[in-house]
Amino acid sequence: MKSFLSVRAREIAPYTAGEQPSDKQYVKLNTNENPYPPSPKALAAYRAFDFSSLRLYPPLEMRALREAVAAAEGVSPENVFCGNGSDEILALCFPAFFDEGGAGAAFADVTYSFYPVFSEFFGVPYTQVPLEEDFTLDLSELTAAKAQGVLVANPNAPTGIGIPLGEIEAFVRANAERVVILDEAYMPFFGQSAALLTKKYENLLVVKTFSKGYSLAGMRCGYAVGCPALVDALARCRDCFNSYPVDAVCQAVCAAAIGDGAYYAEKTALVVSERERLSAELAARGFSVLPSSANFVFAKHGEVGGREVYEQLRARGVLVRHFAKPRIAGYCRITVGSREQNDALLAALDAFLPR
Numbered sequence: 115m116k117s118f119l120s121v122r123a124r125e126i127a128p129y130t131a132g133e134q135p136s137d138k139q140y141v142k143l144n145t146n147e148n149p150y151p152p153s154p155k156a157l158a159a160y161r162a163f164d165f166s167s168l169r170l171y172p173p174l175e176m177r178a179l180r181e182a183v184a185a186a187e188g189v190s191p192e193n194v195f196c197g198n199g200s201d202e203i204l205a206l207c208f209p210a211f212f213d214e215g216g217a218g219a220a221f222a223d224v225t226y227s228f229y230p231v232f233s234e235f236f237g238v239p240y241t242q243v244p245l246e247e248d249f250t251l252d253l254s255e256l257t258a259a260k261a262q263g264v265l266v267a268n269p270n271a272p273t274g275i276g277i278p279l280g281e282i283e284a285f286v287r288a289n290a291e292r293v294v295i296l297d298e299a300y301m302p303f304f305g306q307s308a309a310l311l312t313k314k315y316e317n318l319l320v321v322k323t324f325s326k327g328y329s330l331a332g333m334r335c336g337y338a339v340g341c342p343a344l345v346d347a348l349a350r351c352r353d354c355f356n357s358y359p360v361d362a363v364c365q366a367v368c369a370a371a372i373g374d375g376a377y378y379a380e381k382t383a384l385v386v387s388e389r390e391r392l393s394a395e396l397a398a399r400g401f402s403v404l405p406s407s408a409n410f411v412f413a414k415h416g417e418v419g420g421r422e423v424y425e426q427l428r429a430r431g432v433l434v435r436h437f438a439k440p441r442i443a444g445y446c447r448i449t450v451g452s453r454e455q456n457d458a459l460l461a462a463l464d465a466f467l468p469r
């Protein structure tokens with residue numbers, strides 16, 4: 115039969131998001147969602163929203179949202195771009211900063227698995243720089259890679275390993291001739307954002323999200339901070355796809371959320387303290403746990419394989435993420451949940467791990 119599909123649609127291997135099975139209620143620790151609810155101020159903004167205004171398109175310039183983000187980040191609204199999740203912004207980075215068939219993108223071999231998908235989709239060649247044996251990234255190797263621009267997730271996913279701000283600044287300086295895209299999706303749990311460095315370095319774009327630290331994964335909003343030239347390039351590319359990617363309710367809720375720093379600082383501290391407890395409890399059960407600066411841990415058991423751990427947990431109603439990929443197939447990525455969720459995970463492990 116004749117195929118009506120483009121070569122791209124036929125051949126692309128899309129990103130696989132974490133599963134959402136509906137056969138029963140799971141303890142869901144597989145997509146790094148925040149266990150706490152959004153800020154009361156965000157919820158109040160939702161309730162106060164004038165839903166009759168939904169007959170209109172949302173604010174095109176997203177002025178109020180960009181002002182709220184700018185105030186929280188210590189930059190100007192001209193330095194802020196907002197999108198439908200940071201995934202959308204990362205996607206737009208490819209047409210905005212990389213030429214099809216050009217010198218390409220460079221990123222780590224073990225990092226956010228959307229980067230190679232975007233590269234393939236937009237026809238951008240890419241180089242994957244191997245992480246060290248201990249899963250740290252030697253930034254000088256990334257600097258040495260031939261590329262039009264580089265992407266670094268900090269903290270990295272799925273390893274959780276964070277790179278100190280001082281090293282990031284030296285890296286941005288060493289790559290002054292090309293764009294550096296820093297994916298700070300998990301930065302709230304590390305607290306070393308490079309967003310303010312965008313005032314100093316025109317080649318730096320910092321991408322963040324409301325999904326993790328702001329407990330708003332269901333709203334789908336992310337933002338980027340950078341100099342106006344980079345922000346404008348993203349906007350021009352966005353306007354070739356969709357002029358209104360961030361809906362009106364989302365704009366209002368996210369603006370309120372980012373204004374409630376005190377609430378989120380408290381919840382983030384709870385996640386961080388649970389992360390430390392969970393890491394220690396996993397180590398006590400025979401896992402080697404990478405040092406995490408994120409809201410998840412990456413752990414490998416000494417005797418039981420990663421796929422087996424994932425399946426045994428799933429059978430007991432606990433979802434974690436397993437990647438059947440070279441170097442990391444022995445590991446599971448486990449989201450740090452509430453104390454109760456983490457206890458449920460530990461109890462499920464105790465039910466099948468060898469003593």
Ligand code: PMP
Pocket residue numbers: 198199200201202226267270271297299322323324325331334335336
């Ligand atoms: N970057 C990294 C490293 C992530 O793990 C995720 C979440 N899967 C994202 C970006 C995208 O998050 P969102 O689209 O929800 O903002």
